[in-house]
Amino acid sequence: MVAQLIAAVTLVVQPQGQPPKSAVFAPSACSQALAGGPSGAVVALCQGEEQARQAAVARDEGDRRRQLDRAAGHYRRASGLALRTEHQLAALEGLAGIYAPAGLDEYDQYESVLREIIGLSPTELDPVFRLAKAQEDRALIEAAEETLLAARRQHPDQTDVFRMLAQFYARRATAMHTADTAQSRQPSSAPGGPDEQGVYRVGGGLTAPPRLDQPIYPPDAQAAGVKGTVIAEVVIDPSGDVVDATVLRSIPMLDEAALQAVRNWHFQPTIVNGQAVPVRMAVTVNFTLK
Numbered sequence: 001m002v003a004q005l006i007a008a009v010t011l012v013v014q015p016q017g018q019p020p021k022s023a024v025f026a027p028s029a030c031s032q033a034l035a036g037g038p039s040g041a042v043v044a045l046c047q048g049e050e051q052a053r054q055a056a057v058a059r060d061e062g063d064r065r066r067q068l069d070r071a072a073g074h075y076r077r078a079s080g081l082a083l084r085t086e087h088q089l090a091a092l093e094g095l096a097g098i099y100a101p102a103g104l105d106e107y108d109q110y111e112s113v114l115r116e117i118i119g120l121s122p123t124e125l126d127p128v129f130r131l132a133k134a135q136e137d138r139a140l141i142e143a144a145e146e147t148l149l150a151a152r153r154q155h156p157d158q159t160d161v162f163r164m165l166a167q168f169y170a171r172r173a174t175a176m177h178t179a180d181t182a183q184s185r186q187p188s189s190a191p192g193g194p195d196e197q198g199v200y201r202v203g204g205g206l207t208a209p210p211r212l213d214q215p216i217y218p219p220d221a222q223a224a225g226v227k228g229t230v231i232a233e234v235v236i237d238p239s240g241d242v243v244d245a246t247v248l249r250s251i252p253m254l255d256e257a258a259l260q261a262v263r264n265w266h267f268q269p270t271i272v273n274g275q276a277v278p279v280r281m282a283v284t285v286n287f288t289l290k
Helices: 002-006 029-034 040-056 061-081 085-099 107-120 126-137 141-154 159-184 219-223 255-262
Strands: 010-012 024-026 228-236 242-249 270-272 275-277 279-287
Touching (some): 029 040, 029 085, 040 061, 040 085, 085 107, 107 126, 126 141, 228 255, 255 279
Antiparallel strands (some): 010 024, 228 242, 228 279, 270 275
């Protein structure tokens, strides 16, 4: 059994269509642990890895989950038997992978295991960031914020903590702005018909006018590395020029650049009953760094 487990390494396969390279073997947690000599904890760790590999090639979802459940049992046993911290951490990392969204997707178990990892490696930030992301993905916003703030208090000199906090608050600002905009803005006219000012809303048989130019990527935004997609609502006059623009879906760092871009757009005039008419429609502004 131990001899078979020693062979547990991960083969990195060269993708098809690329020139062949020599095979590269990346040592697994199992093989690294075995380098220090076999033990009950190491054997259980290797069994967990093997079971997880079986889950990756399972014939159906039910079989996959059964294999992952067995792997979780092996990893938990390895953690309980481990006499060395690195072996316990390896087992817990394997267990976290089992309970993560890509595995069994069991949040309570995933959070519990991540907290165990954090307790064993208090100087490491990666498990803290994973916990905060899991909380945010579950809409546990206050918990995610507190997790990151606690990391900032414990690691006041780590720039990665401030970067993660900045990204977290940027996502929250975007989500809150989007929600507020959706609640406050109601269509002023039915699709295909005019509003009280005679502006037609695209839809209901009235097709969107084609643009006659391309968006201009603002140099300042490009230089700053800002990218993403903003959705704006524009009013186009009978000549095809944009006369009004407001943000519907916001990315705070891109909003002003997006509005500056759409105000320079020009569209083919929309004809209704033989006459050019103003129209209202939603547009997307994509900022992509090349």
